[in-house]
Amino acid sequence: MSDIINVDYREKIPNNVNLTEDRRVLKALEGWHPGYINWWNDMGPEGFQEALVYLRTAVSVDPKGWAKFDYVKMPDYRWGILLAPSEDNRTIPFGEHFGEPVWQEVPGEHRAMIRRLIVIQGDTEPASVEQQRHLGKTAPSLYDMRNLFQINVEEGRHLWAMVYLLHKYFGRDGRDEAEELLRRRSGSADSPRMLGAFNEKTPDWLSLFMFTFFTDRDGKMQLESLAQSGFDPLSRTCRFMLTEEAHHMFVGETGIGRIVQRTCEAMKAAGVDDAHNIDQVRKLGVIDLPTIQKKLNLHYSLSLDLFGSEVSTNAANAFNASVKGRFRETSIDDDHRLKNDIYPVLKLVKGEIKRVNEPALTAINMRLRDDYTRDCAKGIERFNKIIERTDVDFRLALPHVAFHRDIGEFKDVQATPAGKLIDDATWASDKDQWLPSTSDGAFIASLMKPMAEPGQFASWISPPKVGIDNRPGDFEYVKIAA
Numbered sequence: 105m106s107d108i109i110n111v112d113y114r115e116k117i118p119n120n121v122n123l124t125e126d127r128r129v130l131k132a133l134e135g136w137h138p139g140y141i142n143w144w145n146d147m148g149p150e151g152f153q154e155a156l157v158y159l160r161t162a163v164s165v166d167p168k169g170w171a172k173f174d175y176v177k178m179p180d181y182r183w184g185i186l187l188a189p190s191e192d193n194r195t196i197p198f199g200e201h202f203g204e205p206v207w208q209e210v211p212g213e214h215r216a217m218i219r220r221l222i223v224i225q226g227d228t229e230p231a232s233v234e235q236q237r238h239l240g241k242t243a244p245s246l247y248d249m250r251n252l253f254q255i256n257v258e259e260g261r262h263l264w265a266m267v268y269l270l271h272k273y274f275g276r277d278g279r280d281e282a283e284e285l286l287r288r289r290s291g292s293a294d295s296p297r298m299l300g301a302f303n304e305k306t307p308d309w310l311s312l313f314m315f316t317f318f319t320d321r322d323g324k325m326q327l328e329s330l331a332q333s334g335f336d337p338l339s340r341t342c343r344f345m346l347t348e349e350a351h352h353m354f355v356g357e358t359g360i361g362r363i364v365q366r367t368c369e370a371m372k373a374a375g376v377d378d379a380h381n382i383d384q385v386r387k388l389g390v391i392d393l394p395t396i397q398k399k400l401n402l403h404y405s406l407s408l409d410l411f412g413s414e415v416s417t418n419a420a421n422a423f424n425a426s427v428k429g430r431f432r433e434t435s436i437d438d439d440h441r442l443k444n445d446i447y448p449v450l451k452l453v454k455g456e457i458k459r460v461n462e463p464a465l466t467a468i469n470m471r472l473r474d475d476y477t478r479d480c481a482k483g484i485e486r487f488n489k490i491i492e493r494t495d496v497d498f499r500l501a502l503p504h505v506a507f508h509r510d511i512g513e514f515k516d517v518q519a520t521p522a523g524k525l526i527d528d529a530t531w532a533s534d535k536d537q538w539l540p541s542t543s544d545g546a547f548i549a550s551l552m553k554p555m556a557e558p559g560q561f562a563s564w565i566s567p568p569k570v571g572i573d574n575r576p577g578d579f580e581y582v583k584i585a586a
């Protein structure tokens with residue numbers, strides 16, 4: 105009998121779901137395992153598969169003390185299947201089945217919907233590893249390199265988490281979907297990943313930090329709403345993934361914060377007052393704040409597209425079916441069925457951006473996106489505090505939701521970051537002021553020089569305040585020549 109809190113690492117596939125007594129699923133996962141390792145070797149961090157990396161591995165699902173740290177070669181990382189402990193007598197917190205006991209099996213009528221949601225979530229996990237696979241070579245420190253690899257192995261584990269659900273609950277078609285998850289490739293013309301933001305490039309470390317700040321945060325919102333699901337194994341899986349996801353956003357937020365800090369300090373030291381004097385700032389070997397704002401505009405707008413259309417019958421159906429809830433569903437004070445409720449949605453009405461009341465059920469995506477925007481805005485304010493403390497006159501801001509969109513209400517119009525609608529010609533002539541241009545990309549690329557000595561940091565980023573696992577500043581987080 106395996107234990108649901110602690111994970112037994114003597115087993116080939118570490119887990120807390122009693123796999124040894126589930127021969128059918130164990131066999132299916134053992135069959136999938138070699139393909140996964142091949143994928144990791146082909147698409148995982150390029151050039152560092154032999155390095156010893158100071159990684160955390162989940163050894164328990166107890167929120168206090170669930171991980172241990174040790175040096176591991178990434179291909180030897182123990183990707184386990186971990187579900188948060190089940191809550192006693194949990195009932196469904198929303199939708200038509202509100203108040204009923206949660207399901208331990210997939211209800212037949214919602215099977216296709218649940219499978220689709222698992223596949224979409226599962227597809228994002230390996231995609232980000234593929235997008236980030238070249239970044240190890242330009243890491244600004246061993247500390248940052250280790251954080252990147254930690255995220256990568258955990259996204260690999262998230263893939264395992266989704267594949268377990270597919271194998272366990274969806275039989276033949278679940279196994280087929282699990283194979284497809286290893287076949288698609290980020291950015292591929294023939295078989296791309298399923299969602300737009302996961303086919304974009306992550307060319308440099310500022311992009312990586314923006315991605316983990318904005319796109320992993322979309323992941324958090326999706327996992328939060330799936331953690332509410334009436335399908336309990338999905339809920340428990342997502343709850344444990346969220347504990348890992350917190351580190352990914354930490355990497356994004358502290359990464360951007362450290363870049364902003366370094367830029368402002370360098371400006372002060374050199375007596376540069378005008379944050380918009382890009383040439384002067386760049387000569388200091390740091391990334392100017394307007395370029396950071398452009399990267400922010402890009403990644404925020406790409407991530408907004410991940411929420412889908414503002415008004416969506418798919419989202420309404422998933423809520424109604426008690427399959428996918430809202431952010432912090434159980435702490436919302438309403439009837440959790442939303443049959444008669446309304447929710448304000450930003451829409452394009454006769455060429456103007458207006459707030460329009462829509463049935464709350466069909467506006468589920470909009471609501472989740474609003475929760476996401478609030479979460480992002482808090483982070484932006486923390487960056488602004490860093491800028492204020494150095495007395496530099498500049499503020500970062502989220503662009504308007506109509507800016508640079510490919511999905512939803514604003515996909516067919518052009519808008520400025522302030523939300524002013526503009527024509528295509530104005531967009532074409534001005535967009536380089538708002539999104540990273542080729543020359544911005546080339547400048548950032550010129551700064552991406554690897555720093556591979558313990559305690560060394562690139563010129564454009566401040567060291568972190570504390571080390572991982574409380575290690576000292578000169579700790580050797582990655583032993584490259586292993």
Ligand SMILES: [Fe+2]
Binds near residue numbers: 323
């Ligand atoms: Fe993930």
Ligand SMILES: [Fe+2]
Binds near residue numbers: 259320323349352
């Ligand atoms: Fe993540």
